[in-house]
Amino acid sequence: MTRSPARPDRAPLTPLAPLTVTAPRALATEAVHAGREDLAAQGLHAAPLDLSTTYPSADSRAEAARLDAFAATGAEFEGPPVYGRLGNPTVARFESALARLEGTESAVAFASGMAALTACLLARHAEGLRHVVAVRPLYGCSDHLLTGGLLGTDVTWTDPAGIAAAIRPDTGLVMVESPANPTLAETDLAAVAHACGSVPLLADNTFATPVLQRPAEAGARLILHSATKYLGGHGDVLGGVVACDEEFARRLRQVRFATGGVLHPLAGYLLLRGLATLPVRVRAASATAAELARRLAAHPAVARVHYPRLGGAMVAFEVCGDPHQVTAGVRLITPAVSLGSVDTLLQHPASISHRIVDAADRATGGISEKLLRMSVGLEDVEDLWRDLDAALSGRPSPAYREPAAAGAAAPPAGP
């Protein structure tokens, strides 16, 4: 078949040169512009969404050389990525933006936070380093992945002061969360990084986000995010990402290629969009959370409030009475697991987010049966307080009518 060249749709544009960033930019600016520097030169405003699973490979010899180079180094593909599991241009935009926000050379995205953690562990296990030193509490499924033996990990649990003594010749990672899920316990990341010596410190920064804390500056080599939470920010996308140096990123890309835990391009698109508003969302929700923490501390039905010195939009509190009654009593707040969305979520860690952790291990991590974890959203603080206060006091929320019982007369229609 011969092909005649297609008519151009329009006259060629005089291309603008892609921007190269030379001066450091503030976080709020990076959030809006990082990963998008080449768009104007392409005549685009929004980032394109590339859903391709495969890419034309007419020059097979050149493709073989590119695949050999990836197998040998794990370096990011220049040009079309051959196949969707090797890379995706939309996901790459999210990765480079997140790396800029965290202040790392690179970032590698995955299908979920758990897929991202799995890749970190497998990258170390492949080098014979199966031992992990970790500090409780961690997110329930992270605890389970380390403890349950699914990947053949051997874990030593310790407190921050015991890290240096717990490190062995086969230790591949030290893992901490700060503020931790769900107790919001804080760890001095710089002190922990120092105690790690040459062993990479993996810091889960899901709760703080780079808006409040940049663990790379404290010496963490791997920064993990459940992107499902604040980075996406709207409760409609699952994803995970590891921000790190390019050397570790190359190993993570090789693991991702071989194990397949890739981020879907639509998720990459939504995560890049979410990053643009991350600083504004985190600061606004944090201000509301700080006020709710202050009011909760004075509430007669609350025994103890946990709110990080760092700030943030997460609040944990222990109730005097039955925690299940509080999650059943909220009306504006959604009783649901997960966090970091525009709306406020409340859940009981011992029943849900940390259910998979043994009761004794939950207790070691300070996760009491009375503890509730709240992710504060962007609603008005007074509306949230009315709902929370009513649920804590066992009163019906004044702003909501209970649904009519089946068979009861319908409420009058009208304004």
Ligand SMILES: *Cc1c(COP(=O)(O)O)cnc(C)c1O
């Ligand atoms: C939710 C969460 C994870 C796991 O992320 P997924 O995207 O649900 O796989 C890991 N760490 C923390 C702190 C989390 O809150």
